[in-house]
Amino acid sequence: MKKLLSFFLISFLGLFLFSFKSPVFASVPFCGICPPGTSQAGLGPGYALNGTTCNSAIGGNLTPIYCNSNCTSPVPSLPACTGISISLPGASLSEGSAVYSVNGSFSDAVANSSTSFSGTVDYGDGSGSVPLLILGNTFSLNHTYSGTGSYTVTVTISDGLGMPQSQTAGIYINNVSPTVTSLTVDNTAAAVNTPVTATASFSDPGTADTYTAVWDWGDGTTSQSTGTEMSNTTGIVSASHSYASTGVYTVSVKVLDKDNGFGTANYQYVTVYDPSGSFLTASGTFTSPLGAYTQNPFATGEMKFGVNSKYVAGNTTPNGKLKLDFKGGNFSFDSTSYSWLLIWNNVAYLYGSGTINGGGNYNFLLTALDGGSTNSPDTIRIQITNPSDNSVVYDNEPGSSIYNFPTTTVNKGSIKIH
Numbered sequence: 001m002k003k004l005l006s007f008f009l010i011s012f013l014g015l016f017l018f019s020f021k022s023p024v025f026a027s028v029p030f031c032g033i034c035p036p037g038t039s040q041a042g043l044g045p046g047y048a049l050n051g052t053t054c055n056s057a058i059g060g061n062l063t064p065i066y067c068n069s070n071c072t073s074p075v076p077s078l079p080a081c082t083g084i085s086i087s088l089p090g091a092s093l094s095e096g097s098a099v100y101s102v103n104g105s106f107s108d109a110v111a112n113s114s115t116s117f118s119g120t121v122d123y124g125d126g127s128g129s130v131p132l133l134i135l136g137n138t139f140s141l142n143h144t145y146s147g148t149g150s151y152t153v154t155v156t157i158s159d160g161l162g163m164p165q166s167q168t169a170g171i172y173i174n175n176v177s178p179t180v181t182s183l184t185v186d187n188t189a190a191a192v193n194t195p196v197t198a199t200a201s202f203s204d205p206g207t208a209d210t211y212t213a214v215w216d217w218g219d220g221t222t223s224q225s226t227g228t229e230m231s232n233t234t235g236i237v238s239a240s241h242s243y244a245s246t247g248v249y250t251v252s253v254k255v256l257d258k259d260n261g262f263g264t265a266n267y268q269y270v271t272v273y274d275p276s277g278s279f280l281t282a283s284g285t286f287t288s289p290l291g292a293y294t295q296n297p298f299a300t301g302e303m304k305f306g307v308n309s310k311y312v313a314g315n316t317t318p319n320g321k322l323k324l325d326f327k328g329g330n331f332s333f334d335s336t337s338y339s340w341l342l343i344w345n346n347v348a349y350l351y352g353s354g355t356i357n358g359g360g361n362y363n364f365l366l367t368a369l370d371g372g373s374t375n376s377p378d379t380i381r382i383q384i385t386n387p388s389d390n391s392v393v394y395d396n397e398p399g400s401s402i403y404n405f406p407t408t409t410v411n412k413g414s415i416k417i418h
Helices: 002-019
Strands: 054-058 061-065 084-087 091-094 099-108 118-122 129-131 133-135 138-144 149-158 165-174 179-185 189-191 195-203 211-216 222-226 234-242 247-257 262-273 280-288 301-310 319-326 331-344 347-356 359-369 379-386 391-395 412-417
Touching: 084 149, 084 165, 091 099, 099 149, 118 138, 138 149, 179 247, 179 262, 189 331, 195 211, 195 247, 195 262, 211 234, 222 234, 247 331, 262 331, 262 347, 301 331, 301 347, 319 347, 331 359, 347 412, 359 412
Parallel strands: 091 165, 189 262
Antiparallel strands: 054 061, 084 099, 099 138, 118 129, 118 149, 133 138, 149 165, 179 195, 195 234, 211 222, 211 247, 247 262, 280 301, 280 412, 301 319, 319 331, 331 347, 347 359, 359 379, 379 391
């Protein structure tokens, strides 16, 4: 019985050792290839993906195939496993025109005429991986990035013989600042404590931006509002403000995108008056210069004027009358209505309508400075315009901003701000 057990044990051990007898492995380094004239067991010449076995990609799976005894040494200057080398350019683009459109290429040291290539591209912006269009040994990429920032594009190509090869490139999308295209104010002559609404239009090529507007109202106060996109490239921002004091103010806006790029614009001016405040009385003469009256530009000489203006309780517009007489230019003006009166320190701004030589309808702005409080001369300016086209009909200080202090001295008479 013991002899029988020993026999079976010895037989089993011999079978076990015989079954696990090591094959003759080729001395092939990582990513090597069996020498010409040798073969891999079962499948012929192929590639080695590790130090002990030759391998081949079959159906997407790496299957180890032992080299036969003739595969004893590697070939000098061994190629990579797949032999694929990819050339992929990066790019620096600006938002709005952020189209990454390039041609890439690749080579494969171990491919032959029957090799079929496939590939994918991932543009790195969350849009996912898509098939790669391959033509010969080239491929084309075309993709639009909607947001600013850095992205990594990854191209992967396979020759069906081994592991796929990937190549990456950096893409940077630069921010473009918004541009304020217009800034308007709904009430350029407002009473104190009355809301004034300003609206700015802007453009920005960024399609994934958000916007904030910072408003400076010119009286030491600021506010913020959120922009609204009207389309992928245009938008508007709007805000309102009430002035507590009379004055002439510049409204400024800064429109910022999410990357802190910004555009700015100014509106000049908003005139703020107090209906319950001071009043104006003035009369006298001043010298009308050459070119002041556009219908008779060579006329010059003495202009007579008289004006009074005051708010009456319960009225939102001032009462009074303005008369001008320039005999040297055959010119006279009579006011028909006042729109507003602004008294700011020792300067009065009076705006209204009237007729020239008894006809038509014209707008006027009279600016009068009472120099008595500063021991300086009284000065006056009068600008008359045609409301149909805003053309200037009369201006004794042409070319100067209508909100500048007047410089034309009153020769006879005086200006009194009460």
